[in-house]
Amino acid sequence: MPRLSATALHDVRFTLNGRPARVAAEPRLLATDALRHGLGLTGTHVGCEHGVCGACTILIDGVPARACLTLAVQFEGRDVRTVEGLAPSPDRLSVLQEAFRRHHALHCGFCTAGILMSVDAFLKTTPDPDEHLVREVVGGHLCRCTGYSAIVAAVLDAAAILRGDGSNV
Amino acid sequence: MKPAAFDFVRAETLEEALETLASHGGDARVIAGGQSLLPMLNMRLAKPAVLVDIMGLPALRAIRREGDAIVVPAGVRQAELLASAEIAAQPLLAAALPFLGHYQTRSRGTVCGSAAHADPSAEIPLCLVALGGEVRLRTRRKARRVKAADFFTGMMTTAKADDEMIEAVAFPVAQPGSAYAFKEYSRRHGDFAIVGCAARVASDAIDLAVCGVADTPERRSFPRLAGSALDDALNAFAWALDARDDLHASARLRRDLVRAMGRAVIEEAERCLA
Numbered sequence: 001m002p003r004l005s006a007t008a009l010h011d012v013r014f015t016l017n018g019r020p021a022r023v024a025a026e027p028r029l030l031a032t033d034a035l036r037h038g039l040g041l042t043g044t045h046v047g048c049e050h051g052v053c054g055a056c057t058i059l060i061d062g063v064p065a066r067a068c069l070t071l072a073v074q075f076e077g078r079d080v081r082t083v084e085g086l087a088p089s090p091d092r093l094s095v096l097q098e099a100f101r102r103h104h105a106l107h108c109g110f111c112t113a114g115i116l117m118s119v120d121a122f123l124k125t126t127p128d129p130d131e132h133l134v135r136e137v138v139g140g141h142l143c144r145c146t147g148y149s150a151i152v153a154a155v156l157d158a159a160a161i162l163r164g165d166g167s168n169v
Numbered sequence: 170m171k172p173a174a175f176d177f178v179r180a181e182t183l184e185e186a187l188e189t190l191a192s193h194g195g196d197a198r199v200i201a202g203g204q205s206l207l208p209m210l211n212m213r214l215a216k217p218a219v220l221v222d223i224m225g226l227p228a229l230r231a232i233r234r235e236g237d238a239i240v241v242p243a244g245v246r247q248a249e250l251l252a253s254a255e256i257a258a259q260p261l262l263a264a265a266l267p268f269l270g271h272y273q274t275r276s277r278g279t280v281c282g283s284a285a286h287a288d289p290s291a292e293i294p295l296c297l298v299a300l301g302g303e304v305r306l307r308t309r310r311k312a313r314r315v316k317a318a319d320f321f322t323g324m325m326t327t328a329k330a331d332d333e334m335i336e337a338v339a340f341p342v343a344q345p346g347s348a349y350a351f352k353e354y355s356r357r358h359g360d361f362a363i364v365g366c367a368a369r370v371a372s373d374a375i376d377l378a379v380c381g382v383a384d385t386p387e388r389r390s391f392p393r394l395a396g397s398a399l400d401d402a403l404n405a406f407a408w409a410l411d412a413r414d415d416l417h418a419s420a421r422l423r424r425d426l427v428r429a430m431g432r433a434v435i436e437e438a439e440r441c442l443a
């Protein structure tokens with residue numbers, strides 16, 4: 001039975017945005033800190049560090065997870081995705097990111113990475129959501145700038161484009 | 170806001186997990202989804218010496234039907250129960266689960282973890298008490314089953330001993346001739362409920378369970394009352410719960426909510442029955 005000692009660094013291996021990754025972690029290291037400090041991926045933001053704000057949301061095995069409520073050692077063997085993995089190439093945004101830009105769905109952008117990850121997972125299982133459902137999902141995040149309406153509009157627009165019946169302006 | 174140091178055990182068998190709990194007692198904690206435990210660790214409200222990760226145990230991952238019960242083992246995430254075929258057999262669970270935390274926490278948090286955490290306003294404990302469910306506990310040496318009403322002993326405290334882990338919880342399926350309804354009041358969808366109400370109505374009886382008011386979810390049974398007789402019964406229940414004032418709501422608001430939402434869930438269940 002693997003027992004990871006509190007005071008040692010342990011080699012954690014997982015898949016990060018489609019590529020093999022590893023990080024050295026004490027058991028108490030939060031996934032947020034492993035990503036940001038250990039791996040230099042600062043796209044995942046940290047707001048509250050106790051699961052309330054949603055800024056740190058990432059995907060683990062395709063489902064949303066608060067990275068601040070995840071231990072780095074829990075990444076072992078998992079498929080982890082962060083906002084850095086959303087864009088198809090360095091000079092192109094994803095459909096969802098593009099919709100956020102078009103709708104001014106981010107102002108300061110602090111909350112944005114988490115919301116993009118939640119919604120990315122949500123639209124894969126729910127390609128044709130109504131506004132009420134979108135509001136429920138976005139309700140798992142705090143945004144102090146936008147008032148949420150632009151975010152909801154961007155999500156609904158992105159969903160329509162991804163289904164192939166969008167206006168794509 | 171960082172956890173204190175702990176050893177991390179990746180259990181590969183249930184026996185290993187139970188062995189670790191047996192040898193460390195109250196210094197060891199089970200971690201499954203971590204959605205209740207990690208906030209406690211981050212805020213250092215809990216400082217266990219050892220965490221035992223049980224998510225690698227395949228036997229704990231499958232929901233099953235056992236006669237008249239939906240059995241949900243300790244590795245089942247809340248979103249998995251919500252998406253399961255089994256949940257159709259218990260409409261109260263189907264109604265309450267979408268209110269449990271957020272989309273982003275249900276995808277990680279487990280059903281049994283919520284029962285173990287025993288927050289007075291949580292939906293899983295409420296459903297267990299409302300339905301007369303049970304909690305299945307196990308140590309290295311023995312297993313026992315505790316009725317939900319006896320399991321929740323106080324605010325964030327349960328009848329689980331230090332060397333025990335919750336192996337599963339069991340929710341009775343809908344009884345023929347009964348209808349169920351659920352409502353909760355919170356500031357925003359996904360926040361902790363200020364008050365939550367769950368009702369079962371049958372031809373000759375009403376069960377009403379309430380969370381967020383007393384230290385544990387509480388259930389009362391009434392005959393099929395209506396009109397002012399029902400008002401009186403709800404008023405007596407509301408006062409008996411010994412509501413307290415806190416940052417989120419006054420005791421008076423909580424009593425009002427028990428009276429108003431209690432009636433609303435009972436009436437909704439009555440409509441379903443008709």
Ligand code: FES
Nearest residue numbers: 047048049054068
């Ligand atoms: S930083 Fe994780 S939810 Fe706020």
Ligand code: FES
Nearest residue numbers: 107109143144145
């Ligand atoms: S854009 Fe500033 S917090 Fe959301």
